[in-house]
Amino acid sequence: MTKMDQITGAQALPLNTILAGDCIDVMQSLPAESVDLIFADPPYNLQLRGDLRRPDNSRVDAVDDDWDRFQSFADYDRFTRDWLRAARRLLKPDGAIWVIGSYHNIFRVGAALQDEGYWILNDVVWRKSNPMPNFRGKRFTNAHETMIWASKSEGARYTFNYEALKSLNEGIQMRSDWVLPLCTGAERLKDENGEKAHPTQKPVALLHRVLVAATQVGDVVLDPFFGTGTTGAVARMLGRDWIGIEREERYRKVAEARIAEVRKFDKVALETARPKRAEPRVPFGQLVERGMLRPGETLVSPSGKSARVRADGTLVGLDITGSIHQVGAALEGAPSCNGWTYWHFKRDGQIVPIDILRQQIRAEMRDAGH
Amino acid sequence: MTKMDQITGAQALPLNTILAGDCIDVMQSLPAESVDLIFADPPYNLQLRGDLRRPDNSRVDAVDDDWDRFQSFADYDRFTRDWLRAARRLLKPDGAIWVIGSYHNIFRVGAALQDEGYWILNDVVWRKSNPMPNFRGKRFTNAHETMIWASKSEGARYTFNYEALKSLNEGIQMRSDWVLPLCTGAERLKDENGEKAHPTQKPVALLHRVLVAATQVGDVVLDPFFGTGTTGAVARMLGRDWIGIEREERYRKVAEARIAEVRKFDKVALETARPKRAEPRVPFGQLVERGMLRPGETLVSPSGKSARVRADGTLVGLDITGSIHQVGAALEGAPSCNGWTYWHFKRDGQIVPIDILRQQIRAEMRDAGH
DNA sequence: ATACTTCTTGAATCTTAGA
């Protein structure tokens, strides 16, 4: 039991371990609303001609022994809905899920997600820089896979580290299409015979981006189709806790050995750009109280509007009195206005946004905090 | 009656006309197994609430038309299954369908296609070179739409002009992700008020690629959600016959006028729509995601300055955090700095500029036919 | 005419803390 469990009285979570067994059974045995993020790489259902098989090659029992395509899709749908429902139970209210798939299964997964009450936030295309070509020239090179990112429900306050992703993309907001290479070379895990240990090992770079985008340091990440444990390895690197579920012993062994060798990045490396909303709120009145602006002083806007500062931190414009935001919005005839960037004051012939003064106060607050 | 109808004795098809009415009713009135290809751009069921404003307070012109409103997913599914069934009846045995959509609807469409007996050949991603950004920083830029290409049934001998597509792609096999710009500028049709005639007009270049890939000269192409008739215009340019179905008179009028002006095999408009080829931008963050540089690792400059790499692709230097360019500029007291040549890392006792790693990634992308 | 800047716009499920 962790310290936090003792404090909250929550049921113990088996953090940073691989649980053996069928993912639906195992998920049902875990405490509800305990997980921040689920990353799932379920079977793709590639072999529709024959049986539906799980990653461990076990056959999913069909309702009807007579093979029939509709029955196979129905079977896959039942499996999908079952694990998605069990997964949703585990998610905290503001938790989210990522599921990856190809055209063989992703449409059924997406529809099931919506039907189970998840709320899709984006579909993200992993565009492979080195896909397998189509050898027979009968179709387009299948050069991408699709991930669906969904919150537990509509209106949930899911985690999205917008600033961190923007940084990863050198200052431009991250798009829904990601160009990343396949998992090959030294990264590709081999078994004792030198064969690839798992047929569909996902690249570290993919999980890195997912976890940086959608989790905080210390969050709990669950992967119900753990395979060789890319999710766990990246979670550990990034200082997140993880739980893996995997039926097949040979995959669990490979994953365990692999994760044991992972070093966690240090604290400095894990800090990312703070979103502005996380900065402490500074009332405009403080600038007046501190004498950074004088009551009676005139503020101007880029569009040439002006207003005067009052001692209580309100502004007086033409026919309007109120907060810096309200007066800015009224003067522009706009529904809203960020007064901090809208209003400017004059010092030494320069016109400076008042946000500069807020930044000074915030810097002082940070220094005082140290 | 066309010459071909007389030869085959087939029921007359209203070729190269726009049929007024609900697409399900109209399709049911047409002869079975008479169409080679269907391209469908059905309503996406966007479920938009309220309005959305850009940071400059201008309002985004949303798709709020009645034709995109459905009561529920079940309602949308019923509509989808009905039109897909009617469409399938019209297809020749070796015919195929393309359906375009976004994450709002495409998963339901894909599942319905499979349930109705279509056989998915590829999902093709239209990567928009100039998508609308996410204004609130709450999600990834929704930068793509998805098309599903499916044959009428498994084992059908569908048309795929492999060599033509390879030529279109400068000799490299065409991939399942296509980079094309939105339909804007002179190509975007305007109504009598100068407003866009249709909220979701698709680009000519997109249909050009679809029809070159999946039809022969003389084939019959049907579009049950004709709108302003991009499918008809491109079909005519390419010497294919077309049939459009559209409920709204205002769209039919625009489409008719537009198609009347198209000359067969007039590719002038197409040539200009070719995507530009430029050296791809590689964000520094990708080196971190890919494990080429490790978070926490120290970079050095020729002048002896140093900084540490963080997991989000930013650097931490003395008193400064930011992109490789920003931190370099700050440490040098310079207005700007090319971080790619400024920063170096150590490998095997050597000091190497990070630009080497960028060149590696670009080489991979070139190999992939980016 | 040319170069440069500013404006407009695109299938969008687009806020949140605090009372």
Added chain:
DNA sequence: CTCTAAGATTCAAGAAGTA
């Protein structure tokens, strides 16, 4: 739960305007 007010938030193209 609802309501209010603070205040955070955009990329690429092409068109249109300006020097």
